Amino acid sequence: MIEYRNIHKAYDLPVLTGVSMRVEAGEMFALFGPSGTGKSVLLKTTIGLVIPDIGDVEVDGVSLYRGGKKALETVRNQVGYVFQNAALFDSLNVFDNVCMGIPEAELESLPRNEAAKRAWEALELVNLEPRDILERLPSELSGGMKKRVGIARAIVGRPEVLLWDEPTTGLDPINTAAVERLIKRLSHDLEVTSLLVTHDVEGGLTICDRVAMLDSGTLRFCGTPAEFRASPDPVVQAFVDRAAAEAALDMAAND
Amino acid sequence: MKRQSPGALPLPAPIVNWFAGVGRASTVTLEHAGGLGLLAWQILQAIVGLRVSLRSVLNQMYIMGIQSLPIVLVTGSLAGIVTSQQGGYQMTSAMPAYVLGSLVVETVVLEMGPVLTALVLVGRIGARITAELGTMVVSEQIDAFESLGRDPVAILAAPRVIAGVLVLPLLVGIADFIGIVAGMGAAYLTAGLGVDSFLYGAQLFWHSWDLLYSLTKAVVFGLAIPLISVHMGLKTKGGAEGVGITTTQAVMFMTLTILILDAMFPPLMLN
Ligand SMILES: Nc1ncnc2c1ncn2[C@@H]1O[C@H](COP(=O)(O)OP(=O)(O)OP(=O)(O)O)[C@@H](O)[C@H]1O
Ligand SMILES: [Mg+2]
Numbered sequence: 001m002i003e004y005r006n007i008h009k010a011y012d013l014p015v016l017t018g019v020s021m022r023v024e025a026g027e028m029f030a031l032f033g034p035s036g037t038g039k040s041v042l043l044k045t046t047i048g049l050v051i052p053d054i055g056d057v058e059v060d061g062v063s064l065y066r067g068g069k070k071a072l073e074t075v076r077n078q079v080g081y082v083f084q085n086a087a088l089f090d091s092l093n094v095f096d097n098v099c100m101g102i103p104e105a106e107l108e109s110l111p112r113n114e115a116a117k118r119a120w121e122a123l124e125l126v127n128l129e130p131r132d133i134l135e136r137l138p139s140e141l142s143g144g145m146k147k148r149v150g151i152a153r154a155i156v157g158r159p160e161v162l163l164w165d166e167p168t169t170g171l172d173p174i175n176t177a178a179v180e181r182l183i184k185r186l187s188h189d190l191e192v193t194s195l196l197v198t199h200d201v202e203g204g205l206t207i208c209d210r211v212a213m214l215d216s217g218t219l220r221f222c223g224t225p226a227e228f229r230a231s232p233d234p235v236v237q238a239f240v241d242r243a244a245a246e247a248a249l250d251m252a253a254n255d
Numbered sequence: 256m257k258r259q260s261p262g263a264l265p266l267p268a269p270i271v272n273w274f275a276g277v278g279r280a281s282t283v284t285l286e287h288a289g290g291l292g293l294l295a296w297q298i299l300q301a302i303v304g305l306r307v308s309l310r311s312v313l314n315q316m317y318i319m320g321i322q323s324l325p326i327v328l329v330t331g332s333l334a335g336i337v338t339s340q341q342g343g344y345q346m347t348s349a350m351p352a353y354v355l356g357s358l359v360v361e362t363v364v365l366e367m368g369p370v371l372t373a374l375v376l377v378g379r380i381g382a383r384i385t386a387e388l389g390t391m392v393v394s395e396q397i398d399a400f401e402s403l404g405r406d407p408v409a410i411l412a413a414p415r416v417i418a419g420v421l422v423l424p425l426l427v428g429i430a431d432f433i434g435i436v437a438g439m440g441a442a443y444l445t446a447g448l449g450v451d452s453f454l455y456g457a458q459l460f461w462h463s464w465d466l467l468y469s470l471t472k473a474v475v476f477g478l479a480i481p482l483i484s485v486h487m488g489l490k491t492k493g494g495a496e497g498v499g500i501t502t503t504q505a506v507m508f509m510t511l512t513i514l515i516l517d518a519m520f521p522p523l524m525l526n
Pocket of ligand 2: 039040041084165
């Protein structure tokens with residue numbers, strides 16, 4: 001469960017102005033919104049990478065900004081974060097990058113072949129051939145491959161909560177489908193809570209239990225996909241129509 | 256018409272601007288001082304908590320030490336040669352020739368060895384650290400470390416600072432030695448001063464703490480360079496341009512710090 005309470009954050013200009021929302025345990029939740037509205041900033045407040053000016057975040061009962069260092073540590077160990085631009089460590093090869101996703105204490109007690117097995121499985125889950133890439137450096141990977149290694153690193157630690165910042169942007173349709181399947185599987189089989197930021201509105205509406213839309217620093221909408229599609233709000237409608245048109249274009253292109 | 260009291264007179268713009276500038280500069284200086292202090296404290300905690308990997312320290316020592324050796328040897332010998340030639344040129348016939356030995360040794364050990372080595376490392380190591388960590392900030396790699404529950408200070412900052420403190424005294428020792436040898440050769444070639452007279456002059460004015468003084472400087476510089484460069488790197492904002500800007504600022508900041516610290520040494524240690 002993730003609960004955002006009245007999150008405010010300003011840089012030079014206000015970015016978030018009072019965002020409150022709740023993602024239930026085991027839920028798949030999509031967050032939409034135009035570029036630059038603070039979706040990534042909101043995700044980062046969940047694990048203290050961005051400290052809100054006002055407000056608090058609670059993850060599985062732990063209050064992040066009132067619990068001090070201990071709370072931050074607890075939350076970071078149970079949350080996996082998929083960065084928008086992968087954020088792989090470029091001095092480490094793919095294997096070491098993925099292993100970094102296993103919490104430090106666990107990694108130290110894990111035999112090396114056990115860690116290797118987990119890294120291998122995580123890479124296969126994101127449709128990568130481990131044999132070919134384990135030894136490679138991030139600079140030797142394509143953008144889409146980096147992104148998927150980033151996902152593997154986020155899931156290898158078996159987190160209870162996953163934050164996905166545009167995991168499918170820049171992926172081809174086959175890999176997009178693979179990542180969507182993975183998100184679904186993680187929440188259905190392992191009851192992982194997923195908060196997914198995406199520009200693929202049609203995809204988000206299809207796989208998620210609930211969706212929200214962030215616009216100009218506040219939540220414009222929060223509800224089920226059906227409610228989203230039927231929303232009378234013109235801004236939401238514009239988003240739905242655009243998404244439908246784009247989906248139709250994609251269908252045509254794939255035929 | 257009522258006369259304005261002098262206190263109400265508007266100050267001329269240049270004066271106001273000057274005060275504003277001083278204010279800004281002091282704020283920035285205080286911010287950096289605070290940031291450096293905090294970083295040093297966090298590094299100390301990481302060391303005491305045994306959270307620093309020995310392998311990373313050794314790796315950084317290799318980069319800072321072994322890879323810097325060639326340039327340190329070159330600058331060290333040039334320092335000795337230049338001092339020797341300059342000293343020889345300034346000597347008058349009234350002075351005994353062996354004074355040159357003392358001049359070269361003292362100048363190299365007290366000043367040229369530590370300061371030139373430190374300045375070389377500002378360019379070779381300091382700039383590299385700032386650019387490296389700055390790039391990691393703007394590509395969210397630092398965020399990624401934190402998101403995975405890892406401490407960037409223990410992983411990145413501490414090994415660099417420990418390596419700096421350990422390696423710089425070694426490099427300065429080497430620079431001192433090679434500078435003296437080169438200066439001795441130059442004194443022989445240009446002023447015809449034999450090795451015996453050179454060494455006689457050198458030991459005549461040698462204080463036992465001179466080497467300690469040189470190495471203390473090295474430890475202080477070896478702490479300052481990685482500490483400042485890590486601090487500046489982690490404060491990087493913006494993209495590639497931001498990395499460029501902070502790297503330049505860091506080099507200026509480190510160079511000034513070395514020179515200021517060097518100027519503070521004689522009053523603190525030589526009396
Ligand atoms: N570290 C920062 N310093 C200053 N401004 C920032 C910083 N991070 C984000 N911002 C600003 O906050 C706003 C929201 O950024 P954010 O990255 O959250 O957008 P987003 O909704 O994720 O957009 P996109 O869909 O393009 O990824 C932007 O206007 C950005 O300029
Ligand atoms: Mg974003």
